[in-house]
Amino acid sequence: MITSDASGERPVVLDRREGPHGEVVLRRHRGLFQIIANGCFLMDTSDGRSERLLVRAALDALDDRGSPSVLIGGLGVGFSLAEAAAEPRWGLIRVAEREEAVIDWHRTGPLSAITSAALADPRTGLLRTDLLAHLRASGTRYDALCLDIDNGPQWTVTEDNAGLYSGDGLAACRRALTRGGVLAVWSAQPSEEFEDSLRNAGFGRVRTEEVAVVRGVPDAIHLATRVA
Template sequence: MTTTTSPFPSDPPVVLDRREGPFGEVVLRRHGDLLQIIANGTFLMDTSDGRSERLLVDAARDALGAECEGPHVLIGGLGVGFSLAHAAADPFWGRITVVEREPAIIRWHREGPLRELSARALADPRTEIVEADLVRHVHTAAERYDALCLDIDNGPDWTVTEDNGSLYSPAGLSACKSLLNPGGVLAVWSAQPSGDFEETLWNAGFRGVRTEEIPVVRGVPDVVHLAVRAA
């Protein structure tokens, strides 16, 4: 979930829609040319860049390797749609499943202002949108995936809601590992590196644990934590 934005226009933002969802208030607003998503008064993301979201998907693809044929990727969090659009533009992926818990965000993509970013990806026959809480989904899904690209928080140490913290716990990571096919890749976006999270990944039985930096315009780099389920 990227928090790095371009300089805002001088005009105040305009609220396009405001919804009460299962996890509180969600707002879509326009600020100049940017579309922004705000949850419970906290800025989540906007349409200013998308570099981090694209590199999250690419990091998982590169970790899988070209020999993996028609892999199935799960993208955790629809957001403004950058990760989905980037995955759908890549013929490498055989199936693309996006898990999003906020019905308002899904609606904004299907029939609202965010449709301009995701319409082509949503029309792709490889794409499936699942309205569900990702934390619950990793414990209950019957499907198995080759890659999990998770971007629902600002990182393992900075979650949007308290309940999300369990996803990065030993039990949550064990569920993620069980959801992956042998040799599958877990990729987790974060606003900052976390040595403790790397150690938890190792202890959960993942292999090839590493952290890749994503340069940003200002401040410390974003990162993607990568880990592989043993074949």
């Protein structure tokens, strides 16, 4: 169902679908596209600095290796994918997205303006799958994992997402990395507790980069390395 608002002051619903994990909505408000999941605001196209930094910070943290591979967890509005595809140093780019609606919004919908070039890049592959299920089952190893699944490890979109940040979930992330590989996790706020969880899961070089926002607590990129 599409609603309209000629003034642009009220949000306009462009698509609403019921998926396997609840309702997902794409809407437009004051020229921006927004993704809402189960009534929870996830992201919009207003900025994207921290989503792009997620990918850049992971690449900068890698040791000097040629054509590293990256798995991006969550397609979202596409800023992380666009950043990865704009960087020629990445050799292989994969994106795991479990919501068919989000994929459609990028392939044939309004969000294609952000990611059409990235999706056409021969290095890019789009995986319609749950991220944690993919990490546990595929056996593929990546040089970097860039996760932007939730609003943070302590603010998940669905309850089952919490498993990704548990000891078992972080262990699966670690196993999916090459030696010296980097895990980067986007969060709406820094978390010392999550840093401790990363260390307890066997990661080294754990640190957090903060990204200032217009108002409120800074966004955060949690970084950790598989050292052995």
